[in-house]
Amino acid sequence: MSLFFVLPGIVLLGVGLALFIRARYFLISVIVNNGLYQFRFRRGQSLLEALFKKGIYLPSSCGGRALCGMCKVRVAKKALDYSEKELRLISSSEKEEGVHLSCQLAITVPLSIYLSPSILKIKRYKTRVSAIKDLTGDIKEIKLRILGKKQLVFKAGQFCQLIIPPYAENRTETRRAYSLANSPAKGQELEFVVRRVSQGVASTYLHDRLKVGQTLELLGPMGDFELHEDEEAKMICIGGGSGVPPLKSLVLDMFEQGKRKQAIWFFFGAVSKKDLFYLDFFYELEKKWPIFHFIPALSAPLPQDKWEGEKGLITEVVERYLLNTIGRDRVEIYLCGSMGMINSALNLVKRQGLDPERVYYDKFF
């Protein structure tokens, strides 16, 4: 009879002891922003992964391999070692401040970390596909409506990571960054422009499998490509292909806010007419907004295009306008497109002696 009472007691004591040992030796405390959040994480897991599971979504696009440098956190404890891989992406001043790549930081000692407010604003949203439209042969516009009454609060120029579920031979979730093309005023119905990339896991899914009515999750908002507040400067936007959407969001936001006073020149570079899109939108905006000038340019128009607009590489066209029409004083330049286009535009900035501090582009991974 006494065993009937003693046995549960022993079991309870054992469980309690096991929980104590687990908490004492296997769970490690991580404090975020001086106690705004306090977590106890399993020893050894990466900080990036552990925070992700708790709904703190540090941007990352390399699968935790210390290649993108997006998942930086400041750690109060400066004595932590740096791996060789980390040091490739951490500057000496960041090292001084105790900045680490969270993907490389295995939780082995209690940590106190600092995250910027913009990181803490990144949330996971469930959306429903409300429309899919072909913009060109290899570019689609995808509209996603956030479920429930939530809204995405973002700044024009920012991006989200769309979460692609496992499919076919891809056994894990994939996250890829796509810029928002709509104005921040519409935070519930979001527009993305997706270019098909050969063998691309995300773009293949979004082009070939995604259907209207389906749900899709996303993380956002992310990125620091945004409008700078010199309203007296002339603004030049240079975009091509899937680089056009964030610039569209920027100009739409400026138009709605009615803040800008000086001219805005929007250059859209493409190879031939079939690669241009959103033309009706931009021509309409040009009619409604006298300071806005839209210049599409083709580098190799086809005979059937019967193109009478600007011809040449987009950077050559911008250079002509800089010298003959816009002028080089108090100009700020916003770039969005492939790395080739950005490098070519940066060469133009150098060639024309423009202020590189007034050139803005997204470090888009």
Next chain:
Amino acid sequence: MQSRKDKEEVFFKPFLARDKRSLEEIIAADTASFKGLGLSFEQVAAFLKKMLNSAVAELGRSVIVEGRWEVRAEEARGTIPCPFGDSRWPKDLITVKDLGKGVAISFSSLSLHLLAEHHFLQGKGSSFRLEPEKLKAISE
């Protein structure tokens, strides 16, 4: 949670495609083919680099290089990590056509890096696989 080995398998899978051989077997077989054809990885990488630079400068427009090769680069925004974990490369696709021989190849900045630094030409069935025979035909 995924183990390190699982993660590595995920990173390499798209590059191995349907090839049943291991990474090491593919590299060994292609290195032997290069040797047999009298090719060097450095020489082929230099050729591809020349084609890539000529194409990328034209921002999507086709260009004829040295009157022999027609090249074109398609670029998307963003970068792609090397599966060996040492670097990131632009998402691009370079097509090169030898106008005289009619031979054509496609490659990316990443496939050039894989060839130059890791001697990895990717598995059979990968759209970015670089066949040694084709590389010889187009570059010599």
